[in-house]
Amino acid sequence: MLEVRHLRTLIALAEAGTVSRAAERVHLTQSALSHQLKALEAHYGVAMVRRHGQSVKLTEPGQRLVTLARTVMGEVRTAERDLTKLVRKPAGTLRIVLECHTCFDWLMPIMDAFRKHWPEVELDLVSGFHPNPLALLADNKTDLVIGSENKPRRGIVYHPLFRFEVLAVMPTDHRLKAKRYLAASDFAKETLITYPVPEERIDLIRRVLKPAKIHPRRRTTELTVAILQLVASRRGVAALPNWGIKNYVDYGYVIARRIGKSGLWSNLYGATTGEVARLPFVRDFLETARRECFAKLDGVVPVQ
Amino acid sequence: MLEVRHLRTLIALAEAGTVSRAAERVHLTQSALSHQLKALEAHYGVAMVRRHGQSVKLTEPGQRLVTLARTVMGEVRTAERDLTKLVRKPAGTLRIVLECHTCFDWLMPIMDAFRKHWPEVELDLVSGFHPNPLALLADNKTDLVIGSENKPRRGIVYHPLFRFEVLAVMPTDHRLKAKRYLAASDFAKETLITYPVPEERIDLIRRVLKPAKIHPRRRTTELTVAILQLVASRRGVAALPNWGIKNYVDYGYVIARRIGKSGLWSNLYGATTGEVARLPFVRDFLETARRECFAKLDGVVPVQ
DNA sequence: GAATATTGTGAATATCATTCATAATTCATG
DNA sequence: CATGAATTATGAATGATATTCACAATATTC
16 A cells, blocks of 8 residues: 555655665665565556666656655645644744855755745844854854754754765866876865865865875855856866756866765754754754755765 | 555544544544544644544644645545556446446446546446346446445455435425334335336335335336425325435425334445456546545445 | 443554565676 | 675564554433
């Protein structure tokens, strides 16, 4: 019998492209999904996926069920939102601090959607640089901090968002363009173009270059597009999330390479106080962010 | 976590009005539904039903989930129809014989819906009187016989549709109008108005009057409205399904009374050959009929 | 107020989803 | 083409949890 659980996994499967990945996303084992699929196929007497070498592709019936799943899950979500609103009008505010500059790119559409679903909730983006963003939570100066920090602290709850790869961005004719991936030493003679934040906030420096005692020149600018412009015009190289530069790379504006053999990966968390974490609209915000990012952003995987 | 199963029971609950009835409909015990409800209410932290004396009424959140359930189940059904069509274009015919005259009333809308969902299937109503309709199945003269017969026969499968009460219909000023229910003897001096079919086909005669050796005068006519007209103008009494006369009774055109202390109940079955029973569109037809009748017809309950 | 209907609940049971362990398969690579 | 890494499939064991059972509590009807 078809259940919501099956719909969930079908969506995950459609978006992840492999059973194992999909399993991670719905917090089950690969085996569980395999069994679920088998049960579904037995029940309807049709193959839902076709193994195309490594990856799995949905068959036509599978596609049909995925579209069903998408609409159904959407309806379930709005119904559940209505439900929490019925319980108590959830007036409130949600003030967000971004530790990571690039996050603006994906956060905007999410905020737009949120405003539609929760018009009663005042949404605020606390901008500007903060030396210790998590302290703002305790001081009740903000409600949600989005960043890669997840050190346990009393009173603070971390909500894993997603995991992404940071790539080195270089001009198309760069001397290192032949390499599959860059080592720390490769950055020695380069100018590093970054956002104007302290070194500790830049993953590449903190986790790769500093341990290797390499200190390249730095040049800073505020906007992602500005960074890319500087890179394209050979003023230096940058390190940016793969989803932030995908379009520019596809277009041939710049090229991107791995950093280190297995890549430089970063986790993103939403941090709140325990109290805020319980607010229905906050939970909805985080859940929506997670879901939309997995669906829309390239190369994004679940945290750990 | 919300599952399709919960949606099913919510719909059943909304339509049945009591937990026990709803349980019958989804083929579970009352206890199971009680637990399900409790789990749902715990999960969302809201009461879904409010006990209003005997019957249960859905709360506002409950209502919201029922509307969700209705749309979701509708989408699931069309998706499943699409699925079976994807497997193999199900061209075919569905010829229906009606053993019961009144059934026209509810069958028409069902047939209309069916034509929409399965335009490739030719739908046929085999009309006229047949002495032994079930024999037509074996002879492949028809595909589906709808009647109250369910004696086991080799090669024939019975699909329970629903159970309904047959009421005595009388003019508003009838001498027996004060009685709560009519005994067999009450019919002795009456003229019985029926459809033009043999006595064995008329439940009241076969199951009540004949055993009591009572043989009232009979007068026949083809249409339900004609029967009601005759009754209203004091030409006799009739025995008809409660759902077929509800409107006329509510309007004060005629009155209706139980037959016997616990009423005269009748079961309706769809009979097919085992082969036909496996055809997806036949299964869909029967399922739709069942569902729609439970939802739209008054006083209809599951078979046994 | 007894008899009947229905609901709620904890414990027992049964069912079924999930995991575990492992074999089979595919793909990249030296 | 052998090897290893990564994936999927599958049967058996496990675990979770939905359902039933048994019964108390409550409401309803005559």
